[in-house]
Amino acid sequence: MRFDVVLITLTFCFPMAACMVAQDKEAASQEGAGRPTVSLTLPRAIEMAMQQNRRLKLASLSVAESETKRSIAQSNYYPRISNQSTVLYLTELEGVVVPAGAFGNSGVTGPIPGESLRLGQGAQAAYTSGTGLIQPFTQMFKIHAGDRAAAADVQIARINETDAQNSISLIVHQLYFDILTTQAHLDAARRSASAASINESENTRAVAEGKSLDVAALQAHAAYLDRQQTVLTQQLAIDDSMLQFDDVLGLPLGTRLMLDGESLGLPPMLPSRSEAIAAFKASNTKVLSARQTVEKAKAAVSAARDAYIPDISGMARYSYQSGVPFLVHNFGTFGGLVSYDLFDGGAREAKLKQAKIELQMAETQLQQTESDVAIQISAAYDKTEQLQQLVSVVDEALTARVEASRISAQRVAQDAELASSAAKDDAAVYDTKASLLEARLGLFFAQDNILQMLGHRP
Template identity: 75%
Template sequence: MRKAYKQIKVEHRISGSPPRRYLLLALLIASFLAVNYAAAQADSQASIDSGRPTRSLTLSRAVELAMQNNRRLKLARLSVEDNEAKRAIARANYYPHIKNESTVLHVTELEGIDIPAGAFGNSAATGLIPGRSLRIGQGSVNTYTSGTGLVQPLTQMFKIHAGDRAATADVLSAQIDETDAENSISLLVHQMYFNILTAQAHLEATKRAASAASVNESENTRAVAEGRSLNVAALQAHAAYLDQQQSVLTQELAIDDATLQFDDVLGLPLGTRLILDGDSLGAAPTLPSRHEAIAAVTANNPKVLAARQTVEKAKAGVTAARDAYIPDISGLARYSYQSGIPFLVHNFGTFGGAFTYDLFDGGTREAKLRQARIELQMAETQLQQTEANVAIEISAAYDKTEQLQQLIAVVNEALKARVEAARVSSQRVEQNADLASSAAKADAAVYDTKASLLETQLGLFLAQNNIQQMLGQRP
């Protein structure tokens, strides 16, 4: 009888209070739309995923793919080949240059030598010498020349050697950049791999939180229907559930975006779904002590090594600017053939040397020497600054690893507390001493803390890999 009276009372409340009736109707409609929206999203995602290629990856395999396919690495390797070609061009100047020059010419008019009759004598015994007028031609209207010559630089060797030093420094810099690019890409692969694993862990925690919010919404809806709670509580619970659904969708979109970027880094077709193996990370790298790392970073860091090659190139520039004051002396040798040129045999050789020196150039050489010395000072100063910067970076990296190790200990303790709280809450639900939503929330909190622990552990792993990269090692 009491239950019937209570049911009549509730029905009276609903039918007699239009605002409450509208609120409950709005709540039911919103719930229906939310469920249909989530289902549509799931169906849409399933249809999209079914048409996408899938690739299972371990961390080591991901690094191998990046080493093979990454475009940044290809550009770095092409830069090495480009600078090696430039060095070959610079070194070619050491050797003699041999070339052939051939010409065919037609002359419209030639000058000749006219000798009149009797120009050399006239006697009774011989008569006129010559007996008649003579014309001696000078060559032919058509001339042919061909000569093969050799030019050997002599004093120019000093400037050629300076150019060779500069080209060698460029090659070494490109090789250092290639190695650094490989190490950086390896570090980037680790970072993106860890980010996706962390995002997936947070997605699972968010789904657990959404499930807990759904249970809480059901409890509040039931309480409103039974008259034990106000409508605003149900609306707030539903809003919290929708917030969690939004967080799930946001997290899934973030994972999709990260996967697209990872596909591009690995050289895979964009849109490839990646199944990452979280158990393939391997052991954490063994790092030297802070003091040893600071001492080693100035000897092995790619930025420092590249800065030193810049100094070497600047020194070569100073040497080349000084050698500009040395006269250019070259040895020459040539073998020629001609036809149609007067007073020359058909085949003949020429040997000798060439001397060239600028007596006045308006101060160009002096200005270039001054500029080269300034560039050397700038390069040396930049080297000192780079050494200081990497020492600071390596020290800060060690500080970060120590902080993350401490944070891992803290999160581990928090996880133990969350697990115990979830166990107690589950027991209370079994004993009907607490609501199911409390156990669901406790379970979601456990997964959230697990995700935070994974994120911190992978962050420590990545910080250690970053130190390896600073020391010139591949993570």
């Protein structure tokens, strides 16, 4: 390709590319202007998530549901009082017939009775109403076992609610940190694109002056487009994180969030590794939930054993009737009820065996959960130590980058170096700053993760 053709092509392409980027920025600005904007600090974001997150609302409803189920189980302790009333109409009644003279026949009185008599039994329209009370006695063992299982369910629901709160708080930290980090990388990418643009202009002039080959200008333009692609990629990552953050906070999707990087506060104070491993069994939500599952399985074993006890209940009933023969209108009934399955095909024995197996499974799962959490905590402490070392290394690298940028700026001022070199060094400073922020926030998040494993809200 001829030199003048290349120069004309670059002359037209570069302004068009810059114009397209400017149009994209203006369109994005106009699109963002129509969306609601919310300024957030990290504490405010956590508070908003605690109030509006749908997962937390479901966890709270699960607690209320479990408490209601326990109330139903506890109601079996109390006697059952019920009323049963009936209205009957009989098409035909059986009567007692007394023949004439059945009680004697004399010349003085004649036959007694003088004619056949029919004595009716009751009435064709009969009314009955009875209010009865049944109090379980031996069933109390089964009822108590069911109450224990329901209480374990309530505790599991409450533990899950606490775990959901801690998890949502951790997610808020993660998304908050991710957005801040990506915004820092976006700023660094824009400065890198600016440096690439300066380098592109220098190469274009060099080609025009015959000091460089055509390929240098093309390579500089390709490098500039690569930097622009990085800018767009970072911006898309921020938009995706914003959508996830809107959902976690319970805000309408598309809400623009203005995050305050100065509201992070201090990293949490953590116990030592040995102290954390020794203490997590008393506070980790997964361990506590597994422990309540064991309690529920123990209650199931008790209920299966209690199935061998006969059901004995006391009962009392007060009844009213009208139209029923040989009964007074109002009368009472007292007694007891006994029920026992003499043969059930081995169902009770099989259920007891099943309950014991489920108890063994729950106890084994508890042990496995404790082991898993201990490993996770140990790995989390390893990660925090590595991140602490990474922060120190990147901090030292930043100091070197800043000094290199200062020297490069001085050389440009003395016309001893191209402006593109100083721009590249300046972009490298911001890229290292973004890496340092990412390392520090990563350490912050790792410490929050340990806090969450110990059963505390980050």
